[in-house]
Structures are given as C-alpha cells and as structure tokens.
Amino acid sequence: AQTVTQSQPEMSVQEAETVTLSCTYDTSESNYYLFWYKQPPSRQMILVIRQEAYKQQNATENRFSVNFQKAAKSFSLKISDSQLGDTAMYFCAFIQANAGGTSYGKLTFGQGTILTVHP
Amino acid sequence: GAVVSQHPSRVICKSGTSVKIECRSLDFQATTMFWYRQFPKQSLMLMATSNEGSKATYEQGVEKDKFLINHASLTLSTLTVTSAHPEDSSFYICSARPPERGSGTQYFGPGTRLLVL
Numbered sequence A: 001a002q003t004v005t006q007s008q009p010e011m012s013v014q015e016a017e018t019v020t021l022s023c024t025y026d027t028s029e030s031n032y033y034l035f036w037y038k039q040p041p042s043r044q045m046i047l048v049i050r051q052e053a054y055k056q057q058n059a060t061e062n063r064f065s066v067n068f069q070k071a072a073k074s075f076s077l078k079i080s081d082s083q084l085g086d087t088a089m090y091f092c093a094f095i096q097a098n099a100g101g102t103s104y105g106k107l108t109f110g111q112g113t114i115l116t117v118h119p
Numbered sequence B: 001g002a003v004v005s006q007h008p009s010r011v012i013c014k015s016g017t018s019v020k021i022e023c024r025s026l027d028f029q030a031t032t033m034f035w036y037r038q039f040p041k042q043s044l045m046l047m048a049t050s051n052e053g054s055k056a057t058y059e060q061g062v063e064k065d066k067f068l069i070n071h072a073s074l075t076l077s078t079l080t081v082t083s084a085h086p087e088d089s090s091f092y093i094c095s096a097r098p099p100e101r102g103s104g105t106q107y108f109g110p111g112t113r114l115l116v117l
Helices: none
Strands: A004-005 A010-014 A019-021 A024-026 A033-041 A048-053 A064-069 A074-079 A087-096 A104-110 A113-118 B004-007 B009-012 B019-025 B031-036 B044-051 B067-071 B076-081 B088-095 B110-117
Touching: A004 A019, A004 A104, A019 A113, A019 B076, A024 A074, A024 B031, A033 A064, A033 A074, A033 A104, A048 A064, A048 A074, A074 A087, A104 B044, B004 B088, B009 B019, B019 B031, B019 B088, B019 B110, B031 B067, B031 B076, B076 B088
Parallel strands: A010 A113, B009 B110
Antiparallel strands: A004 A024, A019 A074, A033 A048, A033 A087, A064 A074, A087 A104, A087 A113, B004 B019, B019 B076, B031 B044, B031 B088, B067 B076, B088 B110
C-alpha cells in the first residue's frame, strides 16, 4: 500500500519570504502522479500543482514549484514570495498510474501541514 | 476549470434523523465520485467511491447501511447519513474525477458541515 508522509505539522513564514513544505511517499509503482492541494480557512480544497512521475522536469505554477526526487521518493513544495492568502493547510497526495499515464485507484493523502503567513 | 458543487453547505439536525448531501459536477461528467470525511486540522479520510450506475465501494470500517451513497447520474452523487448521531458530526467533502483526464486529478466540492444535536 502507498503511504504519504508530511513531517511538518505546522510552519510559518513572513510575507514575501520563501518556504518549503516537505513530503515523502512510499510506493513500488513506477508511474504515478503527485499533487499538492491547498485548503484555506474556507475549507475548499484547491489543486496547487501536479507532477507525473515519468516527467523529469519539476512542475511549476507561478510562485509554486516542486522539487521532485524520484529515487528519494521526495516531493517538496516551494512557495516563493509568500502572500497572506497562502495561509492554509497543504496536503501532499499520490495516485498510481499505468505506463500510459492513466491513473487508477484512490488518492492517498498525507497528514497535512498548516502554513501561516505573517505580515 | 472543473467545478464541483455541494449542497447544503451546512446542516444542523436532531439525533435520529437522516440527512442527505448532494454532490454535483457542474461542467463535466463524472463516472466516479468520492466521499471524504474530515475532522478539524486533520487529513481527509476516504469513506467511499461512488460509481455511476453501480454500487458504491466503501472503505474498511465505514458502515454502508449508515452512509448510503447513490450515484444516479453522471453529474450527481448523494450521501445520506441515516439515523444520525452526534458522533457523525463532521465535515463531509465530495470530489469528482473527469474521466478524460488521465492524471487522476480530483476536483473537490466546498464541503458540508454536519452538526447532529
């Protein structure tokens, strides 16, 4: 069974600074997708970024980027120029995929990291 | 982007009554929807996978007779909490996965806060 571990229950950062959230996972699959979801105080889950294991290049979305280390099974999220609106709980998630890139099974979530951005 | 709605957003009910929560995919068809439960400051716990036109698949430990799931169409899944008790109070979230997007990305509804008195 796959597991996803987020070892940082809480983190804080000053506005405009950079912060990195950690995520490690365990799987025997060769292809899969990894996600970072954000859950702000409204509790709406929002997709932040997605990475396919077969792709070497790290995914980026504006101020959000990942450091995907497949051999180490690590998938950290870097938030640059942190904004007050980035305050949220962040979840790392994993889903298996076949060689063709089609996912299957269920999404496995990490425990979450509560990020607070201070003015 | 894909939008998922959930209704109601908040419900308060008396112990022993049943509550129905609706989950709709607004701009795509979803053969598969998911129901999660979440306690404050904790992760999402998958309760069941809802499949259009067939029975839902429940996770271990989830009572299928207590949490009835119906996926009657490609855009609607419902979760009914039967004979609700205070311990069923929680935040329930649904999600849907567009079938043509192989990446497995799920889009989430805004959640329903259930309080059983």
